[in-house]
Every structure is written in C-alpha cells, then in structure tokens.
Amino acid sequence: MLGTLAAAGAAVAGWAVAPKFFGSSKREAKMQSAAQTKTSPRALQAVFPPGPEHWVGDGFYVKTVFWPQLDAQMLSPFLLLDHAARKRFDASHYRRGVGEHPHRGFETVTFAYEGEIEHRDSAGGGGRIGPGDVQWMTAASGIVHEEKHAQAFSERGGDFEMVQLWVNLPASKKMSEPRYQPLLDREFPRLQLGAAEARLVAGRLAGETGPAKTHTPITTFDLRFHEDGTSEVELPAGWTTLVFPLEGDVTAGPALEPIASRHFGVFDRNDDGVVQLHASKGARVLVLAGQPLDEPVVAYGPFVMNTREEIGQAFRDYQSGRMGHLL
Numbered sequence: 001m002l003g004t005l006a007a008a009g010a011a012v013a014g015w016a017v018a019p020k021f022f023g024s025s026k027r028e029a030k031m032q033s034a035a036q037t038k039t040s041p042r043a044l045q046a047v048f049p050p051g052p053e054h055w056v057g058d059g060f061y062v063k064t065v066f067w068p069q070l071d072a073q074m075l076s077p078f079l080l081l082d083h084a085a086r087k088r089f090d091a092s093h094y095r096r097g098v099g100e101h102p103h104r105g106f107e108t109v110t111f112a113y114e115g116e117i118e119h120r121d122s123a124g125g126g127g128r129i130g131p132g133d134v135q136w137m138t139a140a141s142g143i144v145h146e147e148k149h150a151q152a153f154s155e156r157g158g159d160f161e162m163v164q165l166w167v168n169l170p171a172s173k174k175m176s177e178p179r180y181q182p183l184l185d186r187e188f189p190r191l192q193l194g195a196a197e198a199r200l201v202a203g204r205l206a207g208e209t210g211p212a213k214t215h216t217p218i219t220t221f222d223l224r225f226h227e228d229g230t231s232e233v234e235l236p237a238g239w240t241t242l243v244f245p246l247e248g249d250v251t252a253g254p255a256l257e258p259i260a261s262r263h264f265g266v267f268d269r270n271d272d273g274v275v276q277l278h279a280s281k282g283a284r285v286l287v288l289a290g291q292p293l294d295e296p297v298v299a300y301g302p303f304v305m306n307t308r309e310e311i312g313q314a315f316r317d318y319q320s321g322r323m324g325h326l327l
Ligand code: MN
Pocket: 001, 002, 003, 101, 103, 108, 145, 147
C-alpha cells in the first residue's frame, strides 16, 4: 500500500513461494465435468500461498498476496495485492498510517472493508473512504501522497480491514495526468450470481457496468456468499483472471481444487470456460480480471515502469520535486 520504499518489492522479492500448478490430467476431469454441466468450468492454472505479513507504515498490517517480482507477465495488468485482514485498533488521538511518498507508472486501488482511511495527494486529490468504498487513484506521471486512518476512526478505534491493489498502466499512459476516483459503496451495481452477491467496481459483468474508469479493459468485483453453493461468472477468454478469498475457503476448476483463505488462484488464460467458484456461506472473494498488457515490467519501490532508465528518471523527478508536494 502504500508503497513505502521497502514494502513493494524489495522486502518480498526474495520470498520463497511454493505455488501449486495443475497439469494436464485436469483436462480429462474437465471433459467429464463438461459432459455433466451445460457450461464447462474454466481450468485453474495455479494456486499461490501469500507472502509475508508486515507493517506498512504504522497503520496497515498486511499480507502481501502477490507482487510484481512473483511473475509479472502472469499477473498483468495487476501488479501487487496487499491485504490488511480485520484487526482491532484502540482509540487514539494519534493517526496511524503512511506519510508522504511518491508513485509513478500505475494505479493504486484501495478497498475499505472496515474502518476509515483518509488520503491526500499532491495533485489535489483526496478524501475519506469508509466501509464498502473504493478509491481508484491513478498515479500515472507521478503523485506524492499520504494514506492514514481517518481522524474520527482513530479517535473512536475499532475494526479495520482493507485491500490495496496496484494496477499497471500501459507504456502509452504511464506519463498521463494523475486522476482520483472516490467510489462509494452505494454506486456499485449488485448482481445475484448463484450463491453469492457481486458488487461490481469496474468493467462489465452480466450486463452491468461498474463505475470505475480504467485505462485498459478490467473487470473487478467482490462476491459475498449468502449460502453454501456455487457462483458462476463469465469473463473474457485471454484475460488474466485472479481470485482472492478474503475470508473462507473456495474451490474452483473442473477438479475442484482448493484455494484457501488469503491464498490466490490464477485461472488458465487459454480456457474460455465459465469461472465457477464454490464456497460456504459467509465467504468473501475478490475477483480481478483484466486484459494482459504484454509489455516489460520494471518495478522498484513505489515506481513501475518499462525500463530501468525510466525508474532512474522517476527517482530523479521525485527528488527534484517534479512529482509535487503535499500542501
Ligand atoms: Mn501509496
């Protein structure tokens, strides 16, 4: 989140992960399954355990679920996902969070599930988001911002849960104007998809369109299972499709592979089957789908560009004040 220099990349780059990849035997299971259902479930390519838990600043105790160095092409256009699981903070006059820091070349998307966060940036964007709200901030050519617990939330204390997602920008948009989109819970269309209700944040799903403006084709939503069962979603073939259970375990794919809570599953990009998720009542799942960018990714600290030279330029531009300052 919040992209302190160490948080994004450097600290996790050396983290050893043991993903589970699924082989061709699943094809047979898929064919059998396809004969029994009218649509064939999309194959799961791999399931990854999450990275290390760590503090970002003093406000966000996160598990880094994925990060660019894990496999940038597999994840594209997504870069990083930090999950601050539900945690209680005592009442305090001091506001926890992350102080002034820069970003360039991508977008930070903050999903507030519990608690309240206040943002402020050098492009004049900022505001407070609370439970159910999403802030979609496009750093693009560069911003400096701070991310803090809201004053009122700090003073009263309480449970806090949030997610921060980093979405890459194509080379042609990396130096475009910054943008700030505060999106309120009530703006998200609700869709009944089998055993779960979806809240559509961005893109198209089952005839609805989410309110977030994106620079490349992306569909982002979360699911809340109101009963034990299956939720089925049609998403474009050829896109990256990632599934992250925030709470509760999920099974997916023709062979019902488990994706444990806070692990993440990657679906097979070459499979045009329907994405089927099975979970128990109360499970909450974040689903990220997007067209891959197919460009080189060079991620270092708070900057994500296409070449090392551009990273060097980003540091120089930040240090010389060209990304602005908080007032
Ligand atoms: Mn940040």
